[in-house]
Amino acid sequence: MPDLEPGKMPCHLAIIMDGNGRWAQQRMLNRIIGHQRGAETVQMVVDQAVILGIKYLTLFAFSSENWSRPRREVQALMLLLKKYIRNELKKMLKKNIRFNVIGNRADLPSEVNQILEDALDKTAGNSGMVLTLALSYGGRQEIARAASKIAQKVQAGELLPEQINEDIFASYLDTSGLPDPDLLIRTSGEMRISNFLLWQLAYTELYFTDINWPDLTINSLHEALWDYQARERRFGKTSAQIIQRS
Numbered sequence: 001m002p003d004l005e006p007g008k009m010p011c012h013l014a015i016i017m018d019g020n021g022r023w024a025q026q027r028m029l030n031r032i033i034g035h036q037r038g039a040e041t042v043q044m045v046v047d048q049a050v051i052l053g054i055k056y057l058t059l060f061a062f063s064s065e066n067w068s069r070p071r072r073e074v075q076a077l078m079l080l081l082k083k084y085i086r087n088e089l090k091k092m093l094k095k096n097i098r099f100n101v102i103g104n105r106a107d108l109p110s111e112v113n114q115i116l117e118d119a120l121d122k123t124a125g126n127s128g129m130v131l132t133l134a135l136s137y138g139g140r141q142e143i144a145r146a147a148s149k150i151a152q153k154v155q156a157g158e159l160l161p162e163q164i165n166e167d168i169f170a171s172y173l174d175t176s177g178l179p180d181p182d183l184l185i186r187t188s189g190e191m192r193i194s195n196f197l198l199w200q201l202a203y204t205e206l207y208f209t210d211i212n213w214p215d216l217t218i219n220s221l222h223e224a225l226w227d228y229q230a231r232e233r234r235f236g237k238t239s240a241q242i243i244q245r246s
Ligand code: FPP
Pocket: 017, 018, 019, 020, 021, 022, 023, 035, 036, 038, 039, 042, 060, 061, 062, 063, 066, 080, 081, 084, 133, 188, 213
């Protein structure tokens, strides 16, 4: 595999971390063990993203639909999340990482929210990579929430309907202030977006790998980035227009 070009890294990498359950089931283990191993992959990917100079990393950690999983699995995921933030806060501070959360935080248990709040507060002044966890997140819900906030502004006379454009709309999304992802990776062989960043993925390059999340290695992550770097992004323009500009 050729070397990665530092100048062609995705500015924003988003990941659907899938396949923890299947990884465990294939080994006759409890699904929760798969999530535990998945949390170790999260650490590796965060470390790599910092080393590679990726400025924004967004991880789909818990979807709004995941609440309907068995209660024990939901509890285990919340516990893992608390443990992860507690353990990684020191690293975030040391590596200048700014922690961020998107999704419906009101759904999360209060002790999870307290830990998140603490990490958000303590890393707020950091200027390095922005690590965003999508928690209790659903793209359609996010868009509906934005529409509702905009409607309230219009009703209050603070915004005119004709002022609403793509930029204004995006500023009411949870991801306000983040650039759109350049690359989305989904592990485990599923080829779906699964309600993740529906608005923001409009021009994102998609990369799917059969590898289950706990099995993702530094090499397989680099392979995805290498594949991305070999692509031509046209944003609706022609190939000739893109070559002319570069
Ligand atoms: C998908 O695998 C993964 C999840 C629903 C949760 C992702 C959680 C982690 C990677 C670990 C904890 C996260 C952090 C940030 C510490 P799945 O259970 O849907 O797998 P399956 O499709 O094979 O059943």
